[in-house]
Amino acid sequence: MAPYESDDARGTAPDEEPRSGRRKAARYAVPVAVVGVAAATIGLVPALADSGDPDLPKISAQQLIEKIAKSDTQQLSGTVKVDTDLGLPDLGGLQEGLLSGAAGDGDHSSAAPKGKLLELLSGTHTLRVAADGPDRQKLSLLERGAEYSLIHNGKDVWGYDSKSNEVYHGTADDAGEDRHAEREALPKDFADDLLKSVDDTTAVTVDGTAHVAGRDAYKLQIKPKQPDTTVGAINIAVDAKTGVPLKYTLTPKSGGAAVFDVGFTQVSFAKPAASTFDFAPPKGAKVTEETEGRKDRGGDMGEHESGSPQHTPRPGDGPGGMFTDGAKGVHVLGKGWDSIAVFDTGAKGGMPSGDQGGDIGGFLGSLGDPVSGDFGKGTVFSTRLVNALITDDGKVYAGAVTKQALVKAADEGK
The missing domain is CATH 2.50.20.10 (Lipoprotein localisation LolA/LolB/LppX)
Incomplete structure (x- = not known):
């Protein structure tokens, strides 16, 4: 290095x-x-x-x-x-x-x-x-x-x-x-x-x-x-x-x-x-190439050992960006600090229970708080900053807002 x-x-x-x-x-x-x-x-x-x-x-x-x-x-x-x-x-x-x-x-x-x-x-x-x-x-x-x-x-x-x-x-x-x-x-x-x-x-x-x-x-x-x-x-x-x-x-x-x-x-x-910005793969390192097929169609990346005759870089169209406003399927309710992003996962039935999802389903369910309202039922997952409501009909409401604000947004969305 x-x-x-x-x-x-x-x-x-x-x-x-x-x-x-x-x-x-x-x-x-x-x-x-x-x-x-x-x-x-x-x-x-x-x-x-x-x-x-x-x-x-x-x-x-x-x-x-x-x-x-x-x-x-x-x-x-x-x-x-x-x-x-x-x-x-x-x-x-x-x-x-x-x-x-x-x-x-x-x-x-x-x-x-x-x-x-x-x-x-x-x-x-x-x-x-x-x-x-x-x-x-x-x-x-x-x-x-x-x-x-x-x-x-x-x-x-x-x-x-x-x-x-x-x-x-x-x-x-x-x-x-x-x-x-x-x-x-x-x-x-x-x-x-x-x-x-x-x-x-x-x-x-x-x-x-x-x-x-x-x-x-x-x-x-x-x-x-x-x-x-x-x-x-x-x-x-x-x-x-x-x-x-x-x-x-x-x-x-x-x-x-x-x-x-x-x-x-x-x-x-x-x-x-x-x-400072020079780099060459160390001898013997496994090198993974981000190929065009992987980036655009979810295909695998090519792998090779550094210094091996198979090393053939295959550049694609470059790294993509982070999620941005207007991302596919996402719309925003409210404005400013109270903004809430909403999208539909298409997954019905809400969070899996312990019986449905095994140990992982029960574990994930234990991290959230069950809520209900005019929208039906759902689970709120909370951090100290961002909260997310996943409803039983597969919709997600998320933002740096309170749990009550998410439930209200889901009710109004119904």
Whole structure:
């Protein structure tokens, strides 16, 4: 593996300039910027905050949001701590299997990205990240005695699991200028949408300052005004110099520990060494190719041993995106924080009982709460943030809202 950082990017550099089934096709989104992954999926922990708050010039919430939107940082590297507490029960080895099955590609390769990154949905993890523009990113998940790395370098996407010595290879999207323009517009769209929501569904304020990973930062606080959401507040520490989010904490309305607490413990805005993003499969590693057939039609991925004569890369049309608004069969009720996604699974009869589904059916049923209403009967599965109602006629209502809100939506939908 190549060294992770350039020699001049190993410490904090405060004054540098910013420059359903397991056989379904693997679909994952390589981050346009590693910070974007942290902020959008998991956000950033109380990252070794220094004592005492920095004395920074006064700034309004609108000015701070605009500062984030105008940030043009293209290069960075550092260490991120991720702490996730959704309140899920400890399922032991079963949890790993369920996450792998949900990813749809874990049964083919332990290096497949989606299954591996789903591990971030539980517990405490340490990541090392690096980015050099939209075409080069690296994210490494440090485990006890092992490391998993996801590398995007140009058109190639590599996943490597050192524990199993397995490699996963895919091809990144190449959407040309339209995709580039879309990437450039995202921060501005975020800022515009957030500012529009301030007087309606959301209160946004600047909640003081902080030190994060040795950097001076402003604290932006976002609090929902709507009554049915389970979200208490989102706090984002924003680098005072670059406008880059350094820390993201989401706390539930019910109180207690943060649901998502993710943040840089060390960061540099120097350009990472080009070798950071180099990767070649180690000798003897099993390499799994994401083929066009697997991605588009659910076919198998090709496998070979690194260095063997059978090694013939078969690039497809690249990784797909995450679920988006307007996904097939999904519609949304309500707006803002109280939004509820609804879709029909087509499976009648609700959750299997112990008699119907054996030990697994009884176990899953025990995790939910039975509910009833005008819609009929169903089961609500709850975490500290997201709740989901599965009705006996096969419909699913899910959102960061209360159980009562889901039942009301199901009744109105009937």
